[in-house]
Structures are given as structure tokens and as C-alpha cells.
Amino acid sequence: xxxxxxxxxxxxxxxxxxxxxxxxxxxxxxxxxxxxxxxxxxxxxxxxxxxxxxxxxxxxxxxxxxxxxxxxxxxxxxxxxxxxxxxxxxxxxxxxxxxxxxxxxxxxxxxxxxxxxxxxxxxxxxxxxxxxxxxxxxxxxxxxxxxxxxxxxxxxxxxxxxxxxxxxxxxxxxxxxxxxxxxxxxxxxxxxxxxxxxxxxxxxxxxxxxxxxxxxxxxxxxxxxxxxxxxxxxxxxxxxxxxxxxxxxxxxxxxxxxxxxxxxxxxxxxxxxxxxxxxxxxxx
Amino acid sequence: xxxxxxxxxxxxxxxxxxxxxxxxxxxxxxxxxxxxxxxxxxxxxxxxxxxxxxxxxxxxxxxxxxxxxxxxxxxxxxxxxxxxxxxxxxxxxxxxxxxxxxxxxxxxxxxxxxxxxxxxxxxxxxxxxxxxxxxxxxxxxxxxxxxxxxxxxxxxxxxxxxxxxxxxxxxxxxxxxxxxxxxxxxxxxxxxxxxxxxxxxxxxxxxxxxxxxxxxxxxxxxxxxxxxxxxxxxxxxxxxxxxxxxxxxxxxxxxxxxxxxxxxxxxxxxxxxxxxxxxxxxxxxxxxxx
Numbered sequence: 001x002x003x004x005x006x007x008x009x010x011x012x013x014x015x016x017x018x019x020x021x022x023x024x025x026x027x028x029x030x031x032x033x034x035x036x037x038x039x040x041x042x043x044x045x046x047x048x049x050x051x052x053x054x055x056x057x058x059x060x061x062x063x064x065x066x067x068x069x070x071x072x073x074x075x076x077x078x079x080x081x082x083x084x085x086x087x088x089x090x091x092x093x094x095x096x097x098x099x100x101x102x103x104x105x106x107x108x109x110x111x112x113x114x115x116x117x118x119x120x121x122x123x124x125x126x127x128x129x130x131x132x133x134x135x136x137x138x139x140x141x142x143x144x145x146x147x148x149x150x151x152x153x154x155x156x157x158x159x160x161x162x163x164x165x166x167x168x169x170x171x172x173x174x175x176x177x178x179x180x181x182x183x184x185x186x187x188x189x190x191x192x193x194x195x196x197x198x199x200x201x202x203x204x205x206x207x208x209x210x211x212x213x214x215x216x217x218x219x220x221x222x223x224x225x226x227x228x229x230x231x232x233x234x235x236x237x238x239x240x241x242x243x244x245x246x247x248x249x250x251x252x253x254x255x256x257x258x259x260x261x262x263x264x265x266x267x268x269x270x271x272x273x274x275x276x277x278x279x280x281x282x283x284x
Numbered sequence: 285x286x287x288x289x290x291x292x293x294x295x296x297x298x299x300x301x302x303x304x305x306x307x308x309x310x311x312x313x314x315x316x317x318x319x320x321x322x323x324x325x326x327x328x329x330x331x332x333x334x335x336x337x338x339x340x341x342x343x344x345x346x347x348x349x350x351x352x353x354x355x356x357x358x359x360x361x362x363x364x365x366x367x368x369x370x371x372x373x374x375x376x377x378x379x380x381x382x383x384x385x386x387x388x389x390x391x392x393x394x395x396x397x398x399x400x401x402x403x404x405x406x407x408x409x410x411x412x413x414x415x416x417x418x419x420x421x422x423x424x425x426x427x428x429x430x431x432x433x434x435x436x437x438x439x440x441x442x443x444x445x446x447x448x449x450x451x452x453x454x455x456x457x458x459x460x461x462x463x464x465x466x467x468x469x470x471x472x473x474x475x476x477x478x479x480x481x482x483x484x485x486x487x488x489x490x491x492x493x494x495x496x497x498x499x500x501x502x503x504x505x506x507x508x509x510x511x512x513x514x515x516x517x518x519x520x521x522x523x524x525x526x527x528x529x530x531x532x533x534x535x536x537x538x539x540x541x542x543x544x545x546x547x548x549x550x551x552x553x554x555x556x557x558x559x560x561x562x563x564x565x566x567x568x569x570x571x572x573x574x
């Protein structure tokens with residue numbers, strides 16, 4: 001009995017130790033962002049702030065310099081919002097319709113096409129970076145937010161299609177057949193049978209796409225112009241900006257601001273976040 | 285009209301079909317083509333054999349990048365799997381605070397790698413970070429300056445990447461543990477088989493597909509690793525922490541060497557496909573045993 005209790009305590013000890021490991025960077029970011037630079041220089045990394053100041057947050061939001069532009073993260077934060085919202089919406093709608101076709105309206109060649117889409121989910125984006133830069137130029141949307149939306153939609157529909165296809169494939173085909181006999185068409189069946197049961201998978205798709213797009217850096221840094229940089233690119237510029245004194249507290253406040261939307265989504269809808277993560281990797 | 289009715293599903297898929305065809309497969313073909321030319325700042329289309337690949341394999345910087353990929357990828361995958369599996373097994377012991385702990389373990393996965401890199405860059409900076417803190421505790425000679433040491437900096441990237449992804453592996457394994465048939469486990473317990481044997485002989489072998497999934501996802505993350513390096517080390521000191529992805533980016537956007545960018549991207553794709561294609565093939569093959 002006693003050895004069992006000891007084992008149990010050890011188990012909890014290890015689990016809490018790991019919890020501390022995962023929480024530590026967030027804790028350090030938060031406390032650093034609330035300290036003055038003076039206190040950062042004289043104090044210790046893990047120490048709580050002696051005097052809480054919100055000045056670094058204000059600076060990170062509205063005056064910190066990203067490159068030559070000193071307007072803080074704010075304009076870039078809104079760039080990310082303007083980019084993510086339409087891109088998430090469009091890729092989810094397209095994915096839902098695609099998934100509906102693949103799951104319920106099979107035709108010759110559909111499997112091959114589905115495999116081709118799935119395959120596309122796995123490519124390293126480096127392999128499309130150069131031609132996409134050319135293409136965006138040709139289309140006249142290089143360095144703009146619509147350009148970024150376009151890119152995120154194109155490379156997002158693979159995953160959204162996969163989500164919806166795997167969800168709709170569990171619905172018996174007899175249902176569609178019966179509805180067809182009753183004279184319902186393609187969109188009618190989608191609208192009145194499939195859409196009403198789709199809330200969970202829409203949530204998964206929206207959360208997955210939002211997290212991907214908000215956190216993206218590669219497309220952002222490759223395809224944005226000075227006025228259209230997303231928040232991740234601006235954060236990196238603020239942190240690596242070489243002018244003036246290194247303001248660690250502002251860097252940390254900026255990092256938290258950039259992370260807040262996806263963290264919030266995770267806290268509110270963690271279950272769906274995990275489902276999205278695992279849907280791509282574990283079949284069925 | 286009837287034709288339209290019959291072909292609605294195909295018409296719905298058509299835009300995606302064209303998009304995938306052009307923007308995935310067409311673009312891959314374009315990059316492949318460019319990788320066989322002498323393109324520098326601007327794309328040129330006259331084929332010129334394997335010149336870019338020869339240059340690539342002769343470049344010391346690419347050598348460093350590939351070496352780093354193996355060090356980083358290998359350690360990242362192994363450590364994440366070990367931690368993920370251990371945490372999953374520990375959490376599976378009817379732990380009281382399981383929900384909270386799970387949430388804590390997994391939240392880093394919701395963060396941008398730029399945020400992760402920024403945080404760890406601050407924690408690991410020798411001047412004011414962990415090193416200085418431990419010295420402040422009285423260990424004057426304590427050294428933890430991996431971030432600025434060319435031979436050690438790559439391990440800081442491993443550390444930050446494991447921090448970010450190991451909770452996700454835990455979630456995968458925990459789901460796997462929970463899906464094992466409880467009847468078998470109970471039968472084994474009745475037979476008096478010790479817990480560690482139940483795990484090693486019964487439960488873990490049934491999770492082989494999950495090991496494979498975790499491996500694929502982690503390998504994929506490792507090969508694509510770009511943001512984290514940029515934010516944490518910027519590829520430095522020098523180019524000590526370059527990975528193929530940062531090499532490709534440097535060639536494409538700061539060196540103006542499209543040929544090198546294209547050929548390095550093609551190698552990246554081949555590495556990924558060497559891992560993913562057998563997996564996708566086995567996943568997509570119709571299962572006869574069911």
C-alpha cells in the first residue's frame with residue numbers, strides 16, 4: 001500500500017513538473033511584459049514583477065518599430081484579421097461542397113482526384129513559393145491582402161475537403177438516394193440534410209484554418225508588401241529590429257498579443273482544435 | 285438543363301480541380317523545370333542538366349542545412365515521441381486533474397512558431413535568461429549559452445520544437461490508449477499481469493498505426509521547419525542553424541538565386557515524399573481485411 005502511494009505521488013510529481021515546463025515560457029513572457037526594462041536588467045528571469053507596468057503593452061500595440069514603421073502591432077494585427085476571416089470562410093465553404101461531392105456523389109475518377117488533393121496537403125510549400133510569387137505578380141495582387149487570401153484558400157482547401165469528406169462519408173448513401181427520388185437536387189439535399197448536421201465539422205474546419213492562417217509566417221513573409229504584412233511577420237520584425245535599446249518587455253507583450261487570438265480559440269474550443277489536429281493524422 | 289443537373293457535382297469540384305492542378309502540380313512542375321536551368325535573379329527556361337544540383341551538393345551551406353535537418357529531425361522526432369508516450373501513459377492512470385493537465389500540455393500547439401521562437405530566444409539568451417538566473421543563485425560558473433554557440437545552437441531549436449509539439453504527440457497516444465479494447469486489459473489484470481507488462485506486451489503493440497501517424501506528422505513538421513529557426517536563431521550564428529527551408533528562402537529572396545532555390549525545394553519535396561508516399565499508399569489502399 002505505501003509503495004503504491006509513493007508511486008502515485010511520484011506520478012503526480014512528474015506530471016506537474018511537465019506542466020511547469022509547458023507553462024514556463026508563457027509565464028516568463030507574461031511577467032517580462034509587465035516589468036520595466038530596469039527591473040529586467042537587475043532582476044531574475046523567473047521573478048514576479050515588483051512593480052507592474054502596462055507601458056510595454058501600449059508600446060507593443062501602438063508605437064513599437066517593425067523595421068522602419070513605428071506604429072506597433074496594431075495595423076498588422078488588423079491585416080491578419082482581414083486576411084484570416086475571408087480566407088477561413090472561403091476555404092471552409094469550398095471544402096464543405098468538395099467533401100459533400102467526394103462522400104456522396106461519387107463519379108469516375110473521383111478517387112484519383114481525392115488522392116491528388118490529399119497528396120497536395122503534404123507538399124512543402126517551398127516548392128510552390130517561386131511560381132506563386134510570379135503568379136501573384138501576373139494577377140496583379142502581389143503584396144496585397146487579397147493575394148494572401150488567395151494563397152491561403154488555395155493551399156487550405158486540401159485540408160478542409162479532407163475534413164468534410166471524412167465527416168460526410170459516414171452518412172448512409174440511402175439518405176441521398178431517397179431524397180433524389182423525392183425530387184430534391186444537389187444543393188437542396190446539401191442545404192436541408194447535410195448542412196444542419198455539419199456544425200461540429202464546420203467548427204473543426206474553421207478552427208483549423210484560422211490557426212493555420214493566423215500563425216502562418218512563410219506565405220506572409222514571402223508574399224506580403226509593406227502595407228499588408230500579417231502580425232507574425234511584424235512580430236518578427238519588431239523582435240529583430242536592431243535600432244535603439246533592446247526592449248525585451250515590449251517584445252514579450254507583442255508576442256502575447258500575436259498569440260492571443262489562437263490561444264483564445266484553443267481555450268474556448270480546445271476539443272475541436274484537437275479534433276482538427278488529429279483528423280489529418282489519424283484516419284477514421 | 286438535364287445535362288446540367290447530372291453534372292452539378294463535377295461542376296462544383298471543377299474550380300478546385302483546376303486550382304489543384306495548376307497551383308500544386310503545375311507549380312511543382314515549374315519549380316522542377318527551373319531546377320534544371322541556370323536561372324539566377326530571373327527565371328530562364330533553357331534546360332541545362334543537373335548543374336543546380338551539383339552546385340547544391342557542393343555548397344558547404346547546404347551541407348550544414350542537411351546535417352542540421354538530420355540532427356534536428358532525429359532528435360525532435362525521438363524526444364517528442366518519448367515524452368508524448370510517457371505523458372500519455374502517465375495521464376492514463378486515472379489522474380484527477382487530467383483535463384487541466386491535458387490542456388496545459390497541448391496549448392503550445394496553438395501558438396505561432398514565431399511566438400515560440402521569440403519566447404525561447406528570450407529565455408535562452410545568455411545575458412539575462414536562464415544562464416544569468418542560475419548564476420544569480422550562486423553558481424557563478426554555470427554556462428548555458430547554446431543560443432550563441434555555433435556547435436550547440438541547433439539543440440535550442442530541438443528544445444523549442446519539442447516544447448511545441450510533444451503535447452500533441454501525447455494527445456495522439458492518449459486517444460490511442462483509450463481506444464484499446466478494455467476487455468483484453470481487464471482479462472490481463474485478472475490474470476495478475478503487472479501493469480508495465482500490460483503496456484509493453486498488449487497495449488503498445490496495438491498502437492503501431494499511431495506511432496506511424498505521429499512519426500509522419502513530426503517528420504513533416506521537421507522538414508518544413510522554417511518559422512522557428514527564423515525567430516529563434518535567424519539561421520545563425522553564421523549559418524550554423526540553417527535548415528533546408530531557410531536555405532531555400534535565402535536563395536529565393538535574399539540571394540536572388542532561383543536555380544538554387546528551386547533545386548533545394550525539390551530536394552525537400554523528395555525527402556517528404558520518401559516518408560509520406562508509402563504512408564498515403566497504405567492509407568488509401570482499399571482494406572481487404574474488413
